[in-house]
Amino acid sequence: MDLDIRKRELVKEFYPILEKTTKWSKIWIGFLITIILIGLVAFVLQIVKGHEITGMRDNVVWGIYIINFIFFVCLSYSGAFIAGILHFFKSPWKNSVSRIVEIITVLSLMVGPIFILLCIGRLDRLHYLFIYSRIQSPIAWDVLAILTDLIGCVLYLFLTFIPDFAILRDNSENAPKWRRKLYKFLAIGYQDTPSQRDRLYKITKTMSVMIVAMAIITYTVLAWIFSLTLQPGWNSTIFAPYFIVAGIYSGFGVIIISMFLIRKYYKLEHYIRKVHFIGAGIILLVMSLLYGYFTFSEYFARWFSHNRANHFLLDTLFGRYFWEFILANYVGVLVPIVILFVKKFRTIKSITFAAVIAVLGLWLNRYLIVVPTLETPYIPIQDTRPEFIQYSSTWIEWALTFAGIAAFVLFFILIMKLVPIIPMSGIIDNEREKIRKPKEVTQNNMLW
Amino acid sequence: MVNKLYQYFVIILLVGFMSNNTSFAQKNDLKNYKMLYKFNTVKQHDNSRLFEVSFVASNKKDRKVKLPVYGADINFINVVNEEEILLGTVKTDKEGFARLTLPENQTYYTDVEGYINFLARFESTDALKSIEKELAIKDVFLELDLKEIDSIKKVTLNAYTLDSLKTKIPLEETGVIFSVGGFISNLPIKEATIKDGEYEFEFPDDIPGDAEGNIDVFVSIEDHEDYGNVVQNKNVPWGIFKEQGKKPTLTLWSHYAPIWMYVVLTILLVGVWSNYIYSIINLFKIKKEGKNLELEPKD
Numbered sequence: 001m002d003l004d005i006r007k008r009e010l011v012k013e014f015y016p017i018l019e020k021t022t023k024w025s026k027i028w029i030g031f032l033i034t035i036i037l038i039g040l041v042a043f044v045l046q047i048v049k050g051h052e053i054t055g056m057r058d059n060v061v062w063g064i065y066i067i068n069f070i071f072f073v074c075l076s077y078s079g080a081f082i083a084g085i086l087h088f089f090k091s092p093w094k095n096s097v098s099r100i101v102e103i104i105t106v107l108s109l110m111v112g113p114i115f116i117l118l119c120i121g122r123l124d125r126l127h128y129l130f131i132y133s134r135i136q137s138p139i140a141w142d143v144l145a146i147l148t149d150l151i152g153c154v155l156y157l158f159l160t161f162i163p164d165f166a167i168l169r170d171n172s173e174n175a176p177k178w179r180r181k182l183y184k185f186l187a188i189g190y191q192d193t194p195s196q197r198d199r200l201y202k203i204t205k206t207m208s209v210m211i212v213a214m215a216i217i218t219y220t221v222l223a224w225i226f227s228l229t230l231q232p233g234w235n236s237t238i239f240a241p242y243f244i245v246a247g248i249y250s251g252f253g254v255i256i257i258s259m260f261l262i263r264k265y266y267k268l269e270h271y272i273r274k275v276h277f278i279g280a281g282i283i284l285l286v287m288s289l290l291y292g293y294f295t296f297s298e299y300f301a302r303w304f305s306h307n308r309a310n311h312f313l314l315d316t317l318f319g320r321y322f323w324e325f326i327l328a329n330y331v332g333v334l335v336p337i338v339i340l341f342v343k344k345f346r347t348i349k350s351i352t353f354a355a356v357i358a359v360l361g362l363w364l365n366r367y368l369i370v371v372p373t374l375e376t377p378y379i380p381i382q383d384t385r386p387e388f389i390q391y392s393s394t395w396i397e398w399a400l401t402f403a404g405i406a407a408f409v410l411f412f413i414l415i416m417k418l419v420p421i422i423p424m425s426g427i428i429d430n431e432r433e434k435i436r437k438p439k440e441v442t443q444n445n446m447l448w
Numbered sequence: 449m450v451n452k453l454y455q456y457f458v459i460i461l462l463v464g465f466m467s468n469n470t471s472f473a474q475k476n477d478l479k480n481y482k483m484l485y486k487f488n489t490v491k492q493h494d495n496s497r498l499f500e501v502s503f504v505a506s507n508k509k510d511r512k513v514k515l516p517v518y519g520a521d522i523n524f525i526n527v528v529n530e531e532e533i534l535l536g537t538v539k540t541d542k543e544g545f546a547r548l549t550l551p552e553n554q555t556y557y558t559d560v561e562g563y564i565n566f567l568a569r570f571e572s573t574d575a576l577k578s579i580e581k582e583l584a585i586k587d588v589f590l591e592l593d594l595k596e597i598d599s600i601k602k603v604t605l606n607a608y609t610l611d612s613l614k615t616k617i618p619l620e621e622t623g624v625i626f627s628v629g630g631f632i633s634n635l636p637i638k639e640a641t642i643k644d645g646e647y648e649f650e651f652p653d654d655i656p657g658d659a660e661g662n663i664d665v666f667v668s669i670e671d672h673e674d675y676g677n678v679v680q681n682k683n684v685p686w687g688i689f690k691e692q693g694k695k696p697t698l699t700l701w702s703h704y705a706p707i708w709m710y711v712v713l714t715i716l717l718v719g720v721w722s723n724y725i726y727s728i729i730n731l732f733k734i735k736k737e738g739k740n741l742e743l744e745p746k747d
Binding site: 134135136141144148151152155159162187188189190191193195196199200202203206207210213214217306311 | 716
């Protein structure tokens with residue numbers, strides 16, 4: 001096999017995807033930018049008028065911002081976990097989904113922490129977090145963990161991109177000058193020589209292990225921010241594993257949704273096949289069973305404890321938050337289980353539908369973990385106005401929430417315009433292996 | 449197939465909503481509650497008498513759900529030969545308790561057998577039926593004598609009732625509990641049975657007291673069928689003073705974290721960051737090799 005010819009063929013196949021711009025894609029990008037601009041207006045208003053224009057008050061100090069933060073960090077963690085596992089074990093699916101997973105990991109870790117900044121009333125004191133940092137505080141652990149994780153994920157993403165940047169640098173003669181310059185800069189002189197390949201493979205493999213470990217630590221620390229406090233509904237020994245399971249659950253949900261959209265829009269049916277959806281769907285089924293088990297265990301222990309504060313919390317959940325509780329913990333768990341359990345239902349569309357339900361259910365579950373607990377603390381709230389006790393989000397919070405989602409989608413699209421969503425270097429590696437060990441790799445190849 | 453999916457979806461929703469709505473409605477319906485009405489009286493250490501009624505509604509299906517009856521008028525009555533003498537009326541508080549304390553000099557009328565008959569009555573309202581509970585007890589006197597003779601601390605109890613001629617009648621075969629006062633509840637130190645109206649024992653010398661070594665010694669008769677609840681106590685400097693343990697050095701507001709926390713965090717951060725640096729160094733090596741290749745003349 002002439003590698004140069006094969007690389008040229010692959011660039012020829014994937015380059016149109018990078019340059020693909022239709023009328024609808026322009027409208028879509030314009031729509032995303034509009035949402036981000038509305039979010040910026042909301043942000044300026046929040047800065048000028050203060051947190052008074054949000055639903056957060058003295059008692060319920062956290063609202064949908066923190067839920068978005070947990071949700072995005074959870075996505076990032078699960079993305080890093082899945083990407084690391086795929087790479088380390090040289091999974092046969094690697095080429096089809098790894099880039100999607102890696103992009104989700106980095107982008108969600110960039111968007112997520114913005115939401116925690118929105119919770120802070122005095123952003124001008126943000127640097128106090130570092131100046132007066134207290135090592136015994138889980139908040140300090142969280143800041144350290146997220147920063148370290150973010151740098152690790154960006155580095156890992158860059159390592160996986162280098163061979164593709166090199167292929168694009170060598171085969172984009174017709175590309176605009178800025179693009180060629182950018183590829184040359186990002187390819188850092190990678191020529192795919194055996195020593196460069198070995199070196200890159202070695203550090204990527206080490207980093208894949210590192211980001212799995214970092215993801216677990218980061219998400220555990222995030223769970224500890226809640227579980228190390230003595231709040232009803234938060235103080236739990238199983239919160240860290242519960243968060244990790246929930247993270248993988250929602251992570252697979254978002255991966256399935258992304259796979260569906262990318263496959264449909266870029267017509268990548270040849271690379272993202274039904275077998276990938278079924279595989280991801282089965283993992284989603286296992287995770288939904290585990291997540292359902294942890295959720296049941298959490299609420300059952302609280303109900304059985306005969307602790308008055310826990311009973312107030314459960315009364316609130318089954319009273320004022322009845323529909324949300326049903327949607328998050330019944331529909332959000334049982335519907336994906338039913339769809340994914342029955343073989344007949346396992347079509348690409350229904351698996352994606354199950355993933356959408358799982359992701360929405362999990363977001364709502366996070367809401368039920370944060371808000372009702374703050375509304376029913378151990379020491380009852382007395383002699384205060386109802387709006388101080390009961391949280392209700394405002395348009396400012398929703399505008400910033402949608403702006404965060406829009407930014408995530410927009411950056412995803414922009415990264416896809418820079419490198420192919422299917423790693424060309426992965427295809428080359430696979431074909432190279434095929435020549436070296438024909439029988440072994442052929443069996444693996446059947447899957448992707 | 450999609451239609452079938454939606455059918456399943458709707459069925460699950462309906463089952464969930466129906467079952468939970470029912471249970472929620474049950475919590476708010478008075479018919480599903482049973483009234484728990486308890487009446488008790490305690491003769492206190494200063495010979496005053498406390499009357500207490502607890503009035504709570506308990507859910508028939510979920511016994512953990514209890515609602516105190518608030519603001520109910522409770523009449524405390526002394527009954528003598530079918531004649532009712534009102535002792536006082538008290539409203540129940542937010543916890544469902546109505547408490548009345550009458551002083552030592554309050555006169556109670558007894559029946560021919562020497563029993564005082566008490567009645568606690570709640571008159572019916574539009575929502576609740578009337579309820580009453582009766583108690584019949586004899587008035588008991590407990591005299592606690594605490595003396596230290598030859599370094600031996602002795603506790604002597606005399607217990608008796610008075611007949612119509614004010615003659616002391618010693619108590620027989622009656623269980624009493626001796627205890628010492630504690631921060632949250634009393635600590636029992638002796639359970640005994642009175643004979644000939646008297647009981648005596650040696651007080652242990654290892655009971656902690658307050659900063660001055662003072663201790664409250666209690667004796668009580670609890671839920672006796674003839675005497676009800678009676679408490680007597682005396683303060684005596686028989687306790688030993690125990691210094692509190694060392695103040696905890698590790699608190700959330702401590703200036704420094706424990707050493708192990710610094711060690712673990714340093715190991716973790718050094719481990720992770722050294723790996724990042726190792727990766728970056730290798731990237732530079734890749735770049736250098738690439739540069740060298742570019743400089744080499746092409747065939």
